[in-house]
Amino acid sequence: MVELTPRQERVLGQVIKAYVATAQPVSSKSLLEIAGMRVSSATIRNEMAELEELGYLTHPHTSAGRVPTDAGYRYFVEHLLGESELPLQEQNTIRHQFHQARTEMSQWMQLAAAVLARSARSASLVTAPRLDSPILRRLELISTQSRLVLLVLVLEGGTVRQRIVTLKEPMTQEALSQVGAKLNGHYAGDTSLVMRAKFGGLAEFEQDVMALVIELMETGGQSSAETYRDGLKEVLREPEFTDQDGARAIVGAIEQPDFFDQITPPVGTVQVVIGGEGRWRELSACSMVVARYGVEGYATGTLGVLGPTRMPYSRAISTVRYVADLMSNLVSDLYAE
């Protein structure tokens, strides 16, 4: 990536700022007005032509103003955006909202989605934290009906997983509780790996149960319902999504519950994907700002926003970073040793 002169950087930054605000190509004259630079429009035009040469701007047709390219946004994000923090005022508002919510992951995630959508004027997606190598805290076998038994797993950190088991022949709740107690004695505190190692010495039914336990611990809840969304309706106002294809592209992405799981930056960093970056052809008009939250190596989830490439990156990035940090703290409070 070529280095730009300070003035070129200024021009690029102002073009992006104006284009993000108005969605209209930016002319050399209008740029002068908003940027208040003390040169003529012709100079600006020369700079713009140069920036176009370098691939950071284009224009839709000969007599139109300039529009940033994906590379232009990329340069902007990498070089012209400091590690700016969210204004304290907003940090407080958000923290306050989180304190008001009940101490429940589902509420927090819903709230996180709402905050992200509002702040970044985009659609947002938050997935529940998933345990990397879950540890069994306790299991329960609960008879629901003659031959149907509910298996409930409580994992370290409070995640609950459940599955219905069909028995070959009926068992009383008494008998089930005994089996439960025995298995708890054997396996509470173990990861699925350890469980596999200690598999011997079990009755057939107990083996069946443990096989299920292991499967449940390793495949994870995966429930697609564990994804929280917001802002889709509002982001459809943006001009890039008014036509059918644009709308379908973003709706299709948001509809996938695990869409952001394809992007997994390490916890603590924020990743910006501009214009689908080749990997998502449909999303060529979209950008994403994604972060992972939680405790690395233990339990992590993904959260972020999806909007037009013409996105308020500064806001989006600082909001995503702030919310991810907040969520990480919540998770580590819950899961801490």
Added chain:
Amino acid sequence: MVELTPRQERVLGQVIKAYVATAQPVSSKSLLEIAGMRVSSATIRNEMAELEELGYLTHPHTSAGRVPTDAGYRYFVEHLLGESELPLQEQNTIRHQFHQARTEMSQWMQLAAAVLARSARSASLVTAPRLDSPILRRLELISTQSRLVLLVLVLEGGTVRQRIVTLKEPMTQEALSQVGAKLNGHYAGDTSLVMRAKFGGLAEFEQDVMALVIELMETGGQSSAETYRDGLKEVLREPEFTDQDGARAIVGAIEQPDFFDQITPPVGTVQVVIGGEGRWRELSACSMVVARYGVEGYATGTLGVLGPTRMPYSRAISTVRYVADLMSNLVSDLYAE
């Protein structure tokens, strides 16, 4: 609602059929071709004019074909649609898919949403069954961290609810288990009403826990994540949603997790809402076909489709009915005494 002559009914039915298929106004001549009626186009025109007089058809402008009105669809649904069943072939396919799924509510609901969306060419929404007056089967108190305790409730039928409690001072898992055992002894098998009645004779901490239990049982999970959706991307292909307003209207509705909870037909019936029916102004171009499933008075959820008024009502209604019945059976298998 005025009675129509058999021929008028036939004309109305054919107009709707053609319009549903093509989204184009239907002309008198083209109607002749598809319906194969042995009269002239002029006769059809007269009938159409009559139907327009009665409010069942309109035309967008003088020299355009006819389009059904909401009243027209309503008449069609009430009078011209028998209690037709889904073709056996499809019933089998659907039943087969349900058998393939794991015996888990979340999987079934996701599947139900997918089936509905495919079959009715619409967006679908399925909400988890909610207990009407839940009965506690067992509660667990699990220490997660010094002063944070996870309260897990298992309700009759296998619903699990959880909540984090912050203690005033630390307690050991031992102590928590004792409290748990005591409360289970007292309250297992009770509804929240009974619990309120037997509230006396508890230590302060136990009272706090039971207050939470009651709250959790009465307010319900309410987790917005317990809603499954599908087909939104595809339904945006329909011409009525190509413009911004149309798309935003349907996306806004689908985004609300409890949208269908506003419509609650009794279990076993299917309700059809055409053109928003005045209650949903934004959804004037949409229809919904909704059913409640589950066991009345015990645990019920809502499921249905949302699409353009130009919807294949016959398919939609029979699919919704069939899937609702299927889900009702699954629920009653799980919850049956």
Added chain:
DNA sequence: TCTGGCACTCTGATTGATTGAGTGCTAAAA
């Protein structure tokens, strides 16, 4: 009661002219 025929209406596509925003380039000024 139905039908053939014809006048009438309205849309949608096409064309052409016009306007104006905005650039690119050149030659002069700093």
Added chain:
DNA sequence: TTTTAGCACTCAATCAATCAGAGTGCCAGA
């Protein structure tokens, strides 16, 4: 060498006018 003023040029957007065609409404006759 860099900046600026000026001017020619390009292209989208808008408007008006025209035209073909689809489809209706209605009347008069079967």
